Amino acid sequence: MSTKKINPFEEMLKVLKRTADLLKLDSGTYEILSHPKEVLTVSLPVKMDNGSIKVFQGYRVHYNDARGPTKGGIRYHPNVNLDEVKALAAWMTWKTAVVNIPYGGAKGGITCNPKEMSERELEMLTRKYASAIAKFVGVDLDIPAPDVNTNPQTMAWFFDEYVKIKGEVLPGVITAKPLSIGGSQGRSYATGRGVFFTGLEALKTKNINVKGAKVSIQGYGNAGYYSAKFFHEAGAKIIAVSDSKGGAYSPDGMDPDKLLEFKKKTKTVKGFPGSDETDTRAPLFTECDIVIPAALEDQITSENVDKVKAKIVLEAANGPTTTEATQSLFERDILVVPDILANAGGVTVSYFEWVQNRQGYYWTEEEVDEKLRKIMTQAFRDVYQTSQEYKVDMRTGAYLVAVKRVVEAMKARGWI
Numbered sequence: 449m450s451t452k453k454i455n456p457f458e459e460m461l462k463v464l465k466r467t468a469d470l471l472k473l474d475s476g477t478y479e480i481l482s483h484p485k486e487v488l489t490v491s492l493p494v495k496m497d498n499g500s501i502k503v504f505q506g507y508r509v510h511y512n513d514a515r516g517p518t519k520g521g522i523r524y525h526p527n528v529n530l531d532e533v534k535a536l537a538a539w540m541t542w543k544t545a546v547v548n549i550p551y552g553g554a555k556g557g558i559t560c561n562p563k564e565m566s567e568r569e570l571e572m573l574t575r576k577y578a579s580a581i582a583k584f585v586g587v588d589l590d591i592p593a594p595d596v597n598t599n600p601q602t603m604a605w606f607f608d609e610y611v612k613i614k615g616e617v618l619p620g621v622i623t624a625k626p627l628s629i630g631g632s633q634g635r636s637y638a639t640g641r642g643v644f645f646t647g648l649e650a651l652k653t654k655n656i657n658v659k660g661a662k663v664s665i666q667g668y669g670n671a672g673y674y675s676a677k678f679f680h681e682a683g684a685k686i687i688a689v690s691d692s693k694g695g696a697y698s699p700d701g702m703d704p705d706k707l708l709e710f711k712k713k714t715k716t717v718k719g720f721p722g723s724d725e726t727d728t729r730a731p732l733f734t735e736c737d738i739v740i741p742a743a744l745e746d747q748i749t750s751e752n753v754d755k756v757k758a759k760i761v762l763e764a765a766n767g768p769t770t771t772e773a774t775q776s777l778f779e780r781d782i783l784v785v786p787d788i789l790a791n792a793g794g795v796t797v798s799y800f801e802w803v804q805n806r807q808g809y810y811w812t813e814e815e816v817d818e819k820l821r822k823i824m825t826q827a828f829r830d831v832y833q834t835s836q837e838y839k840v841d842m843r844t845g846a847y848l849v850a851v852k853r854v855v856e857a858m859k860a861r862g863w864i
């Protein structure tokens with residue numbers, strides 16, 4: 449465990465400052481980019497199953513809307529706090545710009561422990577949150593989606609509450625809905641699919657064949673599982689996985705679907721038949737071709753970065769590697785495909801969902817997949833080329849691409 453407390457917003461500012469210096473931005477422009485546009489904090493009283501009333505803290509942050517309505521998920525986690533939501537909202541701003549979709553960035557969160565709440569309590573909490581932030585969201589204003597511990601069911605409850613308040617059925621107000629109420633084909637696995645597409649490009653730069661490539665994954669939620677599944681289908685070997693309770697290691701590779709089945713039964717991948725038991729962080733330090741952090745922020749830090757033995761760090765989670773750790777990986781020639789590029793597949797298919805909702809015309813799974821592949825591959829190339837040009841790591845490269853696009857929009861609108 450890291451001993452220093454890392455503030456994710458400060459981490460974001462460090463990379464932003466370096467980017468602003470490289471782009472020679474004036475101080476006024478940097479000032480705008482380093483502050484969220486608006487922040488909403490709400491108190492959410494919920495009647496719990498035992499009859500008591502509990503008040504939860506909720507947040508929604510609009511970070512920057514120069515390029516379009518703001519977009520970003522909603523996280524349910526005991527560690528949610530305003531600095532984290534602000535960082536996640538800033539990252540959404542850079543993420544939507546890296547993949548060049550017409551959005552700004554936002555994020556929401558509720559400080560709660562969903563693993564200790566019943567289905568009814570979660571529904572009540574979600575409906576309270578939806579009504580509390582209804583004035584802050586909208587099809588052309590701010591469009592939420594899932595994040596850690598939220599899913600299509602959460603989106604459906606939010607949507608239903610919003611529709612009641614507005615008196616109009618506006619499916620484009622939230623994305624990653626179930627298919628039956630305007631969701632898009634391919635959204636459920638889009639983050640993992642995008643991680644896979646950018647991973648393939650990263651492997652090419654290192655001349656490694658995906659067939660037989662060794663992949664190690666921290667986190668076995670939506671992003672972790674689907675990343676594992678797509679790499680496995682392409683012939684890679686999933687040699688290590690973990691979740692918040694522990695890990696599993698098997699040098700011969702494990703089947704992602706069997707792992708998921710096992711986790712559904714036992715609530716963890718630890719103890720998977722034929723594997724060695726490890727801890728939550730072990731996959732980060734396993735010798736492999738690609739390590740995929742797919743859990744939370746600040747996992748690879750200056751205190752443990754020397755233990756990373758992968759050739760590529762493919763960030764499915766948001767903010768898993770600190771700025772100092774990124775620099776030391778860069779110096780060791782370990783390629784970091786940053787979060788705002790690697791995990792942008794989720795928001796990209798959210799964008800497709802929003803477009804389909806607006807036109808009321810729905811695409812096939814193949815159409816979605818082909819469009820996603822094009823966008824992710826192009827974004828990887830833009831970032832890789834920029835990082836080569838400036839002789840910087842790919843995280844700085846991604847910020848360079850993103851910030852340039854955001855600043856261009858701010859200029860066009862007369863903000864600077």
Ligand code: GLU
Pocket residue numbers: 519520521522543591592593594595596623766791792794795796798
């Ligand atoms: N929560 C996801 C992310 O961090 C998806 C956001 C979205 O689809 O709007 O990118």
